[in-house]
Amino acid sequence: MAWVDLGVQLVGRWMGPSVVSRICRQMLIDPTGREQRNYRSFRPGLSHNDQPVRALQLWMEGNADSDLSVKALAGRANLSMRTLQRRFTSNTGLSVNQYVQELRVEKAKGMLELTEMTVSEICWRVGYHDLSAFNRLFKSVTGLSAGEYRRRFKINYAQ
Numbered sequence: 001m002a003w004v005d006l007g008v009q010l011v012g013r014w015m016g017p018s019v020v021s022r023i024c025r026q027m028l029i030d031p032t033g034r035e036q037r038n039y040r041s042f043r044p045g046l047s048h049n050d051q052p053v054r055a056l057q058l059w060m061e062g063n064a065d066s067d068l069s070v071k072a073l074a075g076r077a078n079l080s081m082r083t084l085q086r087r088f089t090s091n092t093g094l095s096v097n098q099y100v101q102e103l104r105v106e107k108a109k110g111m112l113e114l115t116e117m118t119v120s121e122i123c124w125r126v127g128y129h130d131l132s133a134f135n136r137l138f139k140s141v142t143g144l145s146a147g148e149y150r151r152r153f154k155i156n157y158a159q
Helices: 002-015 017-027 051-062 070-077 081-092 096-114 119-125 131-142 146-153
Strands: none
Touching: 002 017, 017 146, 051 070, 051 081, 051 096, 070 081, 070 096, 081 096, 096 119, 096 131, 096 146, 119 131, 119 146, 131 146
16 A cells, blocks of 8 residues: 555645545545545435335435434324334335434534534534534544544635
């Protein structure tokens, strides 16, 4: 991997840290520790034919801060909780709760990269009300704390 490290160093010297960050994300390179899960993105599949589940997925995308409990989502889809859980897992490969966690962490990552909001504010904006639970979840998914993630991936437009 020495040639990759050399390339990253040269890009950083000539193009700056924001270009290094974008290139490393594109090429799935960790410039400091080689852990790839920092670069993983949650891109849910919508190609299945279950219309109520797809409609929920689309609604959840724009309403991550809402009540996304199985009970609330089942009511929204007019399905029983068991039916929703079975169909959701069958069509997405994730349980409702796993999907919600992945979705919210992905939203938080975007806010950490693009805004100056505090981690607490982001936690609330993505639907969590317990900062310590959010921090544990974020680190378990990304391998970094929210603050570390921001330091590594913050997109700085001033350069």
